[in-house]
Structures are given as C-alpha cells and as structure tokens.
Amino acid sequence: MKNHRLPALLLGLAVFLGGWPAAVDGQDNQPQLSLIGDFLVDTSRVAEFEAGLKDLLGHLEKHGFPFSLGTSNTDDGHYYMVYSMKSYADVDSWHKAWAELGQKIGPENLRALDRRILAAVIERVYQFWVYRPDISFLPEKERLKPEEIRYYTWDFVWLVPGREEEFEAVNKEWIALSKAKKARDPFLTCVGDLGARMPVYLWIEYGKSAADYAAAEEKFWKSMGEEGAALSKKTRALIQRMDSKTGQFRPDLSYAPKNK
Structure with missing residues (x-):
C-alpha cells in the first residue's frame, strides 16, 4: 500500500526483494506463522x-525434508528463506529434521555443505513473521493470475510504539475503501514477531513487472481520491519509519515436500 506522496525519507531505501509466497499460501482467514532466514550474501x-x-535443496528433495522452503532475493544481496510453520512448537521439529538429514547424508557432509554456503554469507538473521489475512485486502477477483506475477514489493513499516491497535484499525479502513473503490490488486499484511525489531508490519504487493506495478499504483491512488489522501495522512501519523523493497521469488531456489 505504498503511497508515492510519502516523504522520501519515510520510504527509505528501495532495494529488490522477492515475494513471500510461503507466508501467504492459502487464504483461509487464519494467521500463518513463518520462520524467515535473512542471508546477506557477498555480491x-x-x-x-x-x-x-541448490546442492542442499537436492538433499532435501532426495530425503523428503518435511518443511517447505521458499526463497526470494534482493538486488542488494539479501536472500530471504521462508519456512512455513504450523506453530512455534514446529521449531523443535525443524531442528530435529535437520539433525535427521545430517544422519542420512553424513554429519560431516552436511557441515561441509553448510560451511560452503556460509562462506559466501556476510551475516544471517532469523525472525518469525505472521501473515494476517484479517488485516489484508484480498479481492474476490484479482487483476493478475498467479502465473503472471513476476514482480513484488515489500514495505516494512515500523510503528510509533504503542500504536499497533490503531494501525490495524487503519488497515481495516484501507480494506473497506479498497472494496468500495473495487480495487483488484491485493495487499497482504504480515506482523513481525520474535527476532524482529518491533513493532513492525509488512505490506506485500505485486505486479507483472515494475512498469505494470507502477501503472496499477497510479490508477489505485487516482481512484482513492480525497478519501485515500486523508487515510494516507492518518496512516503516516502512526509510522516511525519504512523500508521499501522490490524483487522476485526464486522457485529454482525453493523446495516443497511431495506430501504437502
């Protein structure tokens, strides 16, 4: 829900970042938990x-690793690896699954592969994020088909502490206004949890390309009119800072268990 009228300082640095399909697979109106690994790679x-x-993914496929892994990348060297979780209790199962994989391919072989991958990594951070369909806009009929989506935008939004309830209420106002204006492009909202600098939210949007997304955004803001401008001002009052990113999902660097 990026407003091009926001001050440049508030928008922050625009860098490429891939989509987060593992965090939003399914729209059953239930929050969905994901563990996100942020790997900053030497360009x-x-x-x-x-x-x-890719060699690691080959082992996951061969030995039936039980957790899905969705990968996205940015133009500034970040790779976001998303593991879908049913609950926080899944973390123990996740650690156990890695230990079992080590036994299957040999502990030293897994450690060697891990060292090989991490040799190219400058730093890594793991965070939990929760997809919140109740504060996301999901039109009944989207403008784009899934196979047409090639470009993603992620807006990380850090709030003024203590304003979370107001922000979520404003998100619902955006949903109502988007429905009233018959918008056909969704915005997906996630909330940062353990490991994240809180309070932080994330808006995810997408398009066919950068040009397609820009054209859709221009049309969206034009349709919002004065109501959208007023709601945008109300939203900005709750935000401490933003970091806007764009990029792509990498199916060639992703994995899904066959039984999922």
Missing part, C-alpha cells in the same frame, strides 16, 4: 552461494 560470491543452496 561477488552469489554464484557460489546459489550453487551450494
């Missing part, structure tokens, strides 16, 4: 990192 060693990751 001179991207090929090395991706080759190692």
Whole structure:
C-alpha cells in the first residue's frame, strides 16, 4: 500500500526483494506463522552461494525434508528463506529434521555443505513473521493470475510504539475503501514477531513487472481520491519509519515436500 506522496525519507531505501509466497499460501482467514532466514550474501560470491543452496535443496528433495522452503532475493544481496510453520512448537521439529538429514547424508557432509554456503554469507538473521489475512485486502477477483506475477514489493513499516491497535484499525479502513473503490490488486499484511525489531508490519504487493506495478499504483491512488489522501495522512501519523523493497521469488531456489 505504498503511497508515492510519502516523504522520501519515510520510504527509505528501495532495494529488490522477492515475494513471500510461503507466508501467504492459502487464504483461509487464519494467521500463518513463518520462520524467515535473512542471508546477506557477498555480491561477488552469489554464484557460489546459489550453487551450494541448490546442492542442499537436492538433499532435501532426495530425503523428503518435511518443511517447505521458499526463497526470494534482493538486488542488494539479501536472500530471504521462508519456512512455513504450523506453530512455534514446529521449531523443535525443524531442528530435529535437520539433525535427521545430517544422519542420512553424513554429519560431516552436511557441515561441509553448510560451511560452503556460509562462506559466501556476510551475516544471517532469523525472525518469525505472521501473515494476517484479517488485516489484508484480498479481492474476490484479482487483476493478475498467479502465473503472471513476476514482480513484488515489500514495505516494512515500523510503528510509533504503542500504536499497533490503531494501525490495524487503519488497515481495516484501507480494506473497506479498497472494496468500495473495487480495487483488484491485493495487499497482504504480515506482523513481525520474535527476532524482529518491533513493532513492525509488512505490506506485500505485486505486479507483472515494475512498469505494470507502477501503472496499477497510479490508477489505485487516482481512484482513492480525497478519501485515500486523508487515510494516507492518518496512516503516516502512526509510522516511525519504512523500508521499501522490490524483487522476485526464486522457485529454482525453493523446495516443497511431495506430501504437502
């Protein structure tokens, strides 16, 4: 729900970031938990990192690793790896699954592969995020088909502390206004949890391309009129800072168990 009228300082640095399909698979109106690994990769060693990751994915496929892994990448070297979780209790099962994989391929072999991948990594951080369909706009008929989506935008929004309830109420106002104006492009909302600098929310949007997204945004804001401008001002009053990113989902660096 990016407003091009927001001050440049508030928008922050625009960098490429892939979509987060693992965090939004399914629209059953239930919050969905994901564990996100943020790997900052040395840009001179991207090929090395991706080759190692593909070898790891081969082992996940061969040995039936039980957790899905969706990967996105940014133009500033970040790779976001999304593991879908049913609950926080799944973390123990996740650790156990890695230990079992090590036994299947050999503990030293897994450690060697891990060292090979991490040799190209500058830093890594794990965070929990929760997809919140109750504060997301999900039109009955989207403008784009899933196979047409090639471009994503992620707006990380840090709030003034203590304003979370107001922000979620404003999100619902955006949903109502979007429905009233018959908008056909969704915005998906996630909430940062353990490991994240809170309070932080995330808006996810997408398009066919950067040009397609920009055209859709221009049409959206034009249709919102004075109501949208007033609601945008109300929203900005709750925001401490934003970091806007764009990019792509990487199906070639992702994995889904066959039984899922």
